[in-house]
Each structure stands twice: as structure tokens, then as C-alpha cells.
Amino acid sequence: MTLFWGNSLFLRTPDSRFAFGLGIGAVCVSSILLLIFLFVTGEALPALKNVGLRRFLFDDAWYPTDESFGLVPMLVSSFVLSVCAILLAGPVGVAAAVYRLYYAPSWIRKPYRWLVLLLAGMPSVVLGLWGLVVLVPLIARIEPPGTSLIAGILVVSLMVAPTVTIMSESALEGVARSSWSGAAALGLSRESTLWNVVLPAARGGIAAGILLAAARAIGETMAVLMVTGNIVQMPDGPFSAVRVLTSNIALEMAYATGDHRAALFISGLALTILVLLLSLTAARIAGLKNNV
Amino acid sequence: MSERWFSVVLLLVVVTGMENPALAADRIAVTGSSTVAPLVAEIGKAFEAQNPEIRVDVQSGGSTRGIIDVRSGLADIGMISRSLSEDENDLIGFELARDGVGLILHLQNEVPALSRRQIVDIFTGKVTDWKDVGGRPGRITVVNKAEGRSTLELFLAYFDLGVRDIAAHVVIGDNQQGIKTVAANPGAIGYVSIGTAEFESGAGTPIRLLGLEGVEAAVENVKDGTYPLARPLTLVIRPAEKERLRGFIEFARSPEMHDIILGQFFVPSHP
Amino acid sequence: MSDSFSSSTERGRPHRIRDALLPVAAHLGALVLCGFAFWVIMDIVWRGAPGLDWSFFIDEPTSAGRGGGIAPILVSTGLIVITAIAAATPLGLAAAIFLVEFMPTGSRFAVWTSLSLDVLAGVPSIVFGLFGSAFFGLWLGMGFSILSGGLTLACMILPLLVRTTEQGLRMVPDDWRRGAAALGLSRFSAVRLVLLPAAGSAVTAGLLLGLGRATAETAALIYTSGYVDRMPSSLFDSGRALSVHIYDLAMNVAGGDENAYASALVLILFLIVVNVAAMSISDFLLRKKVST
Numbered sequence: 001m002t003l004f005w006g007n008s009l010f011l012r013t014p015d016s017r018f019a020f021g022l023g024i025g026a027v028c029v030s031s032i033l034l035l036i037f038l039f040v041t042g043e044a045l046p047a048l049k050n051v052g053l054r055r056f057l058f059d060d061a062w063y064p065t066d067e068s069f070g071l072v073p074m075l076v077s078s079f080v081l082s083v084c085a086i087l088l089a090g091p092v093g094v095a096a097a098v099y100r101l102y103y104a105p106s107w108i109r110k111p112y113r114w115l116v117l118l119l120a121g122m123p124s125v126v127l128g129l130w131g132l133v134v135l136v137p138l139i140a141r142i143e144p145p146g147t148s149l150i151a152g153i154l155v156v157s158l159m160v161a162p163t164v165t166i167m168s169e170s171a172l173e174g175v176a177r178s179s180w181s182g183a184a185a186l187g188l189s190r191e192s193t194l195w196n197v198v199l200p201a202a203r204g205g206i207a208a209g210i211l212l213a214a215a216r217a218i219g220e221t222m223a224v225l226m227v228t229g230n231i232v233q234m235p236d237g238p239f240s241a242v243r244v245l246t247s248n249i250a251l252e253m254a255y256a257t258g259d260h261r262a263a264l265f266i267s268g269l270a271l272t273i274l275v276l277l278l279s280l281t282a283a284r285i286a287g288l289k290n291n292v
Numbered sequence: 293m294s295e296r297w298f299s300v301v302l303l304l305v306v307v308t309g310m311e312n313p314a315l316a317a318d319r320i321a322v323t324g325s326s327t328v329a330p331l332v333a334e335i336g337k338a339f340e341a342q343n344p345e346i347r348v349d350v351q352s353g354g355s356t357r358g359i360i361d362v363r364s365g366l367a368d369i370g371m372i373s374r375s376l377s378e379d380e381n382d383l384i385g386f387e388l389a390r391d392g393v394g395l396i397l398h399l400q401n402e403v404p405a406l407s408r409r410q411i412v413d414i415f416t417g418k419v420t421d422w423k424d425v426g427g428r429p430g431r432i433t434v435v436n437k438a439e440g441r442s443t444l445e446l447f448l449a450y451f452d453l454g455v456r457d458i459a460a461h462v463v464i465g466d467n468q469q470g471i472k473t474v475a476a477n478p479g480a481i482g483y484v485s486i487g488t489a490e491f492e493s494g495a496g497t498p499i500r501l502l503g504l505e506g507v508e509a510a511v512e513n514v515k516d517g518t519y520p521l522a523r524p525l526t527l528v529i530r531p532a533e534k535e536r537l538r539g540f541i542e543f544a545r546s547p548e549m550h551d552i553i554l555g556q557f558f559v560p561s562h563p
Numbered sequence: 564m565s566d567s568f569s570s571s572t573e574r575g576r577p578h579r580i581r582d583a584l585l586p587v588a589a590h591l592g593a594l595v596l597c598g599f600a601f602w603v604i605m606d607i608v609w610r611g612a613p614g615l616d617w618s619f620f621i622d623e624p625t626s627a628g629r630g631g632g633i634a635p636i637l638v639s640t641g642l643i644v645i646t647a648i649a650a651a652t653p654l655g656l657a658a659a660i661f662l663v664e665f666m667p668t669g670s671r672f673a674v675w676t677s678l679s680l681d682v683l684a685g686v687p688s689i690v691f692g693l694f695g696s697a698f699f700g701l702w703l704g705m706g707f708s709i710l711s712g713g714l715t716l717a718c719m720i721l722p723l724l725v726r727t728t729e730q731g732l733r734m735v736p737d738d739w740r741r742g743a744a745a746l747g748l749s750r751f752s753a754v755r756l757v758l759l760p761a762a763g764s765a766v767t768a769g770l771l772l773g774l775g776r777a778t779a780e781t782a783a784l785i786y787t788s789g790y791v792d793r794m795p796s797s798l799f800d801s802g803r804a805l806s807v808h809i810y811d812l813a814m815n816v817a818g819g820d821e822n823a824y825a826s827a828l829v830l831i832l833f834l835i836v837v838n839v840a841a842m843s844i845s846d847f848l849l850r851k852k853v854s855t
Contacts, residue, residue: 014749015749015751018750018751018754019665021657022657023665025656025661026662028658029654029655029676029725030675032679032683032721033679033680035698036683039697040690040694064439065455091588092595093596094592095589095591095593096593096595098585099589099593102589103589103590103593104593112593115597115601115604117775119604120771120776120779121775121778121779121830121834121838122779123779123781123810124779124781125813125814126603126806126827126830129823129827130603130606132469132472133476136476137476140476144477145433145477145480146477147462147473158599158600163772166771167726167730167768169768170764170769171765173764174734174735174762175734189578189582191578191581194585204733204734205727208726209726212684212723212726214685215681215682215722218685218687219684219687219688221687221688221782222781222782226469229461229462229463230438230465231460231462231463241461241462245687250465250689250782251438251465252439252440253354253689254354254357255355255438255439255442256356257356271690272682272685272686275684275685275686276682278681278685279682280678283678326815330627330628330811330815333627333791333792334626347793349707349791350790351707351789351791352789352790352815353786366701465814466814466815468813468814468815468816468817468819492817495818555626556816556817
């Protein structure tokens, strides 16, 4: 696709200047991550030197003011919460997109899109408040105190589902009309077309949406802070209180000095690596990177 | 055509970047504890009203941020929700107000009082049911503050506990989160700023304050010192800045500011 | 489009089951998302409406925000969001166009940029805040300012913009590129006149998602655009964003709940206004849309 225009005389035609300008933009974008990475690593370095990577993995608990820096329970909590949130938000988000585009009566379509857009713009503190004031007491009736892993999962799913929906809709709408006509000509039902033709064609966009949503889920801070209880422990069921790495940074950063502060940046680094692994896995599974 | 767009954009950038010369005046930058920030922001506004050529910019970010920023010169004044520690003797502190720390229970919890022993047992997990301390049967939910916070340090010091000794069920960050958590759970017990708790229970939030060692947890008792658990809210500056910032510091500690301080549910330090 | 289908095929039972299940799944997913979204928004409206009156939009905050209004905060928020979009859109579009139209899909640069965008999406907002305050605030000397906040937000929404535009461009059939080449269009013109408008809805979707994210962000702004609730006189002033104000009132200020919810309600209105504006601008700019 990109080889169409072949090798024109570079940097001497307007197009080449165009490409050059675009290239600068692209380089800027890709260097932002580099900058952030350098920043976080720089701040985290003292902890690596003074405390050592080993202790972050093998210390038994997290009591940074008492020289204990075990990150594993929080790493696991972050992982579990994000994975479950995506398992919930992914299908629901895609289903909602499918519904709105193909099953919704026409009077519902516009309000529905607005609902999703509004949800997409909800600050995490607002969703967290709702979670704390409305959801947690409900969960507490099943199992006190209510602040728990499942509250976190529900709130985060709610937060990232709009991303999945909006991007899936975009991808589905972009599937060429000719696909639909072709399928109709073959006598396929609407569901068959959706399942066998349209959804696969749109899977690049849908997957991108899910990936972005997953990344957002991993990085979510405020709402999770309010509803998960923030106890550092391995999650042993949906109702146990957990602390994720992001909440930990938010809780302690304001009052941390020296090694403690650097240790918090280590956890930030751990999160970034988690997202990196996630993207690599997703790319491997779907083989999407080179797909059109 | 594109030249026109360009000049429009340039104009916009220039216009929005320009500072109004009438306002480009002396600036006092204050950063630090998010607990103290609302109070100092209000004091700052009052100060600006009296001194129109000065601007007081208050930022939040945590007590530690306050210390770091004052040391680096990024801020003129730091706000911390504690007193200066020994290794912070390169700075001077001025106590602005005091904030009592009281235990709170849910309104439906009728336990009249708890002894020191009982409180320690509850927070260390030895006692897990309200019936063991004179209340109706129900699981106790211990609400504790996150590490590094001065409220936690105060609590631990008073009850002679270490940070690992507490067996908490929920860990919270800010006072308001603590209040909301206890208000949502009839079996919860936590500790927050007394002034805040007084206000909230007066406004109808279903919590109640518990007395400590026989002293009622009330702002009055923090004021006259009879209530044992209180922390100072301190303004911090570099010694070299003492003269320049004297005006603001004295203004903040003056009697005219007492109403504002009380209005934020703290206790003024200076009589 | 979807009425031209028969409702079943001759292929047998499994497909009949699927044909029945798919709409059910779609409806279910949509209902779940819609239900929760509605719940949250209604909760805000119910709690926030009592505190709302005309003066709320015009007055300055008093008594740490418990009284008065939020006029300066609205202005600050608007400026921050506009800065973020203005900075992110050209960069994002440039990067996306570059990746899709000018780079061979397997090239190292494309892979690196793609990966770094995914990872960027997962950096916790509080880390972004700290990075922004160090890079834009300290290093570039902007201090606590709306500009610093806006630029930090721009970094955060870049992945959304690039991904959606990228997906949109990839969905445009190669035939169109061939057609443009056959007509003798330069690549610049092809992109401007044909490809971008064709990907228009995806670009708009990215814009709206970015807007939502920008409005929803809290933690990053506390450290960059700051806490000052005075009416800003320039982009270099510190200004409190709506989400930060809601956070402060709900979590920090005793008795701030009422105005926190009122502010949240205003935020919903703000989102509506801003989304409508974005959609209209998008439609206007991409009106030369070529439809199938």
C-alpha cells in the first residue's frame, strides 16, 4: 500500500517535504515515551542502588517506612484487577457497539452515543465517589466491608468500556459496504455476516480499542483508590481488599522521601513494563500489526 | 490562505501568553500539604484583598513536596501537616493551627466509650467483634491511614504501636475518604480530624466521635489542650526569607484570621 | 442495510443458535453498559442539581469552594482542554498519517512508535503528572501553569488520537489510493482531499475520546496546572481544572460534597458543549467527505 508511489525524488518535491514534516511529528510522538522512561528511571535509580531489585520481589510485605519493600502482592493485584476489568469491559463494549449500529431502533441511536460519550468523560474521582457511596455499601451487604477487588473491577470496567465501544463502532462503521452487499448476495443472515465477515474485518480497530482500554485500566488511579480498600495483600477472592500499584503511588507519593519515593517510582516502572508485556502479547496473539 | 491562518494562530498565541501588566506583581508561591492547602488558600485571598499588588498562589501536592519546594526555592512557603523534624532544621516553622485527631464510629454503633486497651486490641486485630467491647454483635472493620501520613504517626506514637502492628481492613488517604468509609459501614472504626468529623456529623453524615481517655473529642478541648491527640499545621520558610515573608506569616497568624481557621474546622494556634 | 437479509440460512442448527444468541448478547451488553452509565449520571444529577443555580456559573469560589461558584475553574478547564487538543491533534494526525501512508508496515520505526504509543497509554496518570511537572514545569520553565497542564494532557491523549486515525486510514481501501494516483494527485493532496475525509469519522471518534480523557484527568493536573482557583489571566497562570476541583471538594474539604456534586453536574454539561463543538468542527473540516 505504501509502495504505490515508489521512489520519487526525495526531499525535492512538495510531497517529500510533506513526508518530512509528518516524520518530525512521528518522531516527536515516539520520543515522548523515551523521555518519560528516562524520567521515571532516573527517579527510581536510588532505590535500585540502595534497596536492590531482589528485595522488591522477595520482601514479605510493604512497609516502606520500616524497610520492607515487597511489591509482589500489589503487582499481582494490579494484574488481576486489570485483566478482569478488560474481560468485562471488552465484550460489553463491543456488544454495545454492535447493538447501537445494527440492532438499536433509530430513536435510541443518538442518545445512546451521547451516554457513552458522557461516560467517557467522567473523571475517575466522580466514578470513584459513586463507587464509594453507592456500590460499596451494596457489596458490603454481601460481605463487609465492601471495599474490595470486585468493586474495583466494576468501576474500572465502567471507566474503560466507552473507549472499547467508541473505537469498535469506528472500526465497524469503516467496514466497506461492499462486504455487506456481498454477504447479502451470498444469502448470509445478518448474524452470520456480523460474525464471519464484519467483525473479523473490524478486528484491527476493535483490538486497538481493547488494548487502549486495558492500558487505561492498568494506569487507573483515583477511582480504584477509593473503592478497593488499599490493603497490601494477595487477592484471595473477589471480596478481599487489595491495593494496586497505582493507588499505592497516589497514596504515598505525597508523603514519601528518599528511598521510599524512589521505590514508588520503581512501582511505576513495573507498571510500564506490565503494559509493555501486554502490548507485545496482544501483538503476538493477533498478528495485527501488519494487517489491514 | 495559509499565511492568514498562520498569523491568526500567532496572534492567538501571543495574546494568550501575554500577562496583564497590572497584575504582574509580587508573587508568593505556597506548596505542600493538601490538608492545609484549602486553609492557606482562603487566608491568601484575604491577604490579596488587603494587599492588591501581591498574589498568593497556593498549590497542593503533599507535605513532603512542601519541604522539597521550599528548599529548592520553587516555593516561598511550605505547608506541612506536622511539625518540623530534626533533620529539617535548615528551615523555620511557624505553627498556624492545630488539628485534633479523634476516633469515629458509625452513628448506629452505640458503644459509649473505649478504653486505651480496647482501642489497641481492636486496631491490632485481637478483638474482631463489637460484642467484645460492649456493643451489638457485628464484625469490626478497622480503617487505617496510609503510611507516611502524620495522622498515622501521631496515632501510632500515642498508642505505642509500630506500623506493622495494625491489622486494618481498609486503608484510606484523606480525612474525607475516612469519613465516607465509616459512614458507609456500620461496623467501621477509624480516626480523622476532629473538626472535620464535628462538621460532618452536624451536617447529618452518620458518624459520631468517640472520646479519648475520658476527654470528649471536641474542637473546644483541642483548643484548651485537654484533648491529648493533636497535630500542628505549620508554615515553613527558609531563614533568609524571614523578613520578606514576615507580612504574610503574621497576617496568617493574626486574630482576624481565626474565623477563617475555625471555618475550616481547625483550631487557631495563636491566641 | 440490514433489512436485506433473510433471517436464517440453510446451513444448519449451530448457526440458528448463533443467529439467536448474537442479538441477545448485543442487547445484553448494551443494556449493562447503558444501565450503569445511566445509574452513575442520574446519581450525579440527583445529588448535584440542588446546588446548581445561575450564580454558580458566574461567581468565584468562596470558603475553599464550599460557597460561591466555579467561573474561574470553568475558564481554566476550557483553556487546558483547548491547549491539549490543539497540541495533540496536529502531532497525532501527523504521526498516524506517517505510520500508515509513508512507512513500510514492518519497519523498525513503525513498530517502535506503535509499541511506545501502547505503553504510553498505560502510564499511570500520577506518573504523567510528576513527569509533566518535572519536564514542562521545571525543565522548560513553565511552572504551575495551564500550558504545562495542557501539554501534559496532550501527551496522555496522543495514543488515542493516533490509534483511531491510524485505524481509520487503514480501513480506506487501496483502490482509493490507486484512484488518486491515477488522477495525478500528490500524496499531500490525496491525504488531504481523499483519505482523511474518508477516515473522517474515525478521526472524530479519536478527537471525542481524547476530549473525554482530557476532561476526566485529575492526578496529572494537580502537579502541572495546579490548584489556584483564581481567574487565569494567561496560559502561564496556574489554573484549577474542574476535575481537580471536584476532587478537592469531595476528598479534602469538609462539607464540600454538595458543591462537588454540583460541579460534577456542570462537568457533564461541559462535556456536552465541548463534544457538540468538536463534532461540528470535525464535520465542517472534513465536509468534503466522499461517500460510497
